[in-house]
Ligand SMILES: Nc1ncnc2c1ncn2[C@@H]1O[C@H](COP(=O)(O)OP(=O)(O)O)[C@@H](O)[C@H]1O
C-alpha cells in the first residue's frame with residue numbers, strides 16, 4: 001500500500017492543531033502546600049488575578065498571588081479535606097455574584113447564597129464582583145439629597161446621592177444605628193423611585209446581624225433592601241469580598257435600571273483585618289501595622305465605584321409611555337447630562353409640531369450609588385492607619401463620640417469635626433436657609449459651655465448664646481428608628497434658630513418639637529405643601545410659619561403652666 005505524502009502531512013498538521021486546542025481548555029494544577037485556608041498551586045501558569053479556581057471538594061478559591069512557579073489561592077469554603085497533590089482546575093472566570101430584583105428582601109452570603117431560609121434565589125442576571133469605576137465623563141455632580149432622616153446630619157452634614165460619607169467612631173457609639181435609620185428613612189418615597197439599599201455586614205456576630213434584619217423587616221425597610229453578611233466566624237476571604245459583593249449588587253440597579261442606591265459597609269475595619277490575615281498567610285510583605293502595602297487600594301477601588309451617573313435624554317412623541325430607550329429618540333440625538341437637557345428643550349422648541357413631542361430620560365441612565373462606609377476606631381484614634389486611609393478616600397465623615405453618647409446626646413455626632421464636602425450642594429434650599437447658622441451657634445455654645453458649667457457669671461449676650469445652645473443640643477437628640485421627614489426638620493430647626501425655643505424649658509424642648517410638627521401637619525397643610533413642592537422657603541411661607549409657631553407656642557406655654565403647677 002502506498003501512502004500519500006500529502007495525506008500524511010495533512011493528518012499530522014491536523015493532529016498538531018488539535019493537540020494545541022486540547023491543551024488550552026484542560027488547564028489543571030496540583031496543590032503543593034495547603035493550610036489556614038490558603039493553597040499554593042503548581043501548574044496554573046495562565047491563571048488570572050482574581051480568577052476562580054475549582055478544588056476537588058467543590059470549594060472555590062480566589063487566585064491572588066501570581067508567582068513565577070505557583071499561584072496562591074484563598075479558599076472560600078471548606079478546606080480541611082484537601083491535601084497536597086490534589087488536582088485543581090482553572091475556571092477561566094473571575095468571581096461573579098447573582099444580581100437583580102430577586103435579591104431584594106433577601107439575606108445572602110458574599111457569594112450570593114441565601115442565608116435566610118427563604119428558598120433559592122432565581123435570577124438570570126449576574127455581575128462581576130469587581131468592576132472599574134465609571135469615568136469622569138459618565139458622571140454628574142452630586143446634587144440630589146439622600147435624606148438620612150437624622151436631624152443633625154441632614155441639617156449640618158448633608159449627604160448627596162452618589163457621595164461617599166464615612167461614619168467613624170469607637171465601638172458602641174451608634175454607627176450602625178445611623179446607617180440603619182438612613183435605610184429606614186427611604187421608606188416614604190414611592191416604590192418606583194425608592195433608593196434601593198444594600199447593607200453589608202462584615203465580621204459581625206450572627207446575632208447582631210439577625211437583630212438588624214429583624215428591625216428592617218419590622219419597619220418595612222426589607223422590602224427594598226439586600227443584606228449581605230460575612231459573619232465573624234466565616235473564613236477571611238469571605239469577609240474580604242463581602243463589600244465588593246454588596247457594591248456589585250447595588251451597581252446592577254444603578255447601571256441597568258437607572259436607580260438610586262445606597263450601600264452601607266459595616267465595617268471596613270474588619271474587612272481590612274481579614275485582608276491582613278490573608279496577606280500574611282500568602283506571605284506578602286507586611287508594612288505599617290502589619291497591613292500589606294496595597295491595603296489603600298482595597299478601600300479606594302471599592303469606594304471609587306460610588307457615583308452619580310449623568311442622565312441622558314431624548315426627544316420622543318408625547319404618546320410614548322414606559323421605558324424610554326435611545327432608539328425612541330425622534331431626531332437621532334441623545335442629550336447628555338444637565339446641559340444636554342437644556343439643549344434638548346431648545347431643540348424641542350425649534351421643532352414644528354412641537355406639542356406632539358416631549359423630552360424624556362433614557363430609563364437606564366442617571367442612577368447613583370451612595371456609600372456609607374463605617375470605620376471603628378480604638379479609643380477615638382482617628383489617626384491610625386486604616387481610619388486615615390478611609391478618611392482620605394471619602395467625601396467627608398460623620399464623627400461619633402463616646403463622651404457625647406454617654407452624656408445622652410444621641411446620635412452622638414461631634415458637629416465640630418464632622419464634615420460633608422459635597423453634600424451642601426444637594427441640600428434642599430429650605431433646609432439650607434434654616435440650618436445656615438446652626439453649626440456656628442453650636443460651635444459657639446461648645447466653647448462657652450465649659451465656662452457656664454463652672455458657674456461663672458456671664459454677661460447677658462453670652463448667657464443667651466448658652467441658653468440657645470442647650471436647646472439646640474436638646475432639639476438634635478433623636479431616638480433610634482425614628483427618622484424625621486425633611487420638611488418636619490425644617491419647622492423644628494427654624495423655630496430653634498429664630499429663638500422661639502429660647503424661653504421654653506430645656507426639658508420641654510422635645511415635647512415642643514413634637515407638638516409643633518403635629519400641629520403644622522394637621523392645621524397648616526399649605527405650609528407643608530409649599531415646602532414639599534417647591535423645596536424652598538419663600539417669604540410668604542416664612543410669614544405663615546412664623547404665625548403658626550407663635551400661635552402654637554402660646555398654647556404650649558399655657559399648657560406648661562398648668563402641668564407644672566400640678567406637679
Ligand atoms: N439615637 C439613639 N438613641 C438611643 N440609643 C441609641 C441610639 N443610637 C444607638 N443607640 C444604642 O446604642 C447601642 C450601640 O449602637 P450601635 O449602633 O450598635 O453602635 P456601633 O455600631 O457604633 O457599635 C445600641 O444598643 C443602640 O440601640
Ligand SMILES: [Mg+2]
Pocket residue numbers: 175176177266
Ligand atoms: Mg455596629
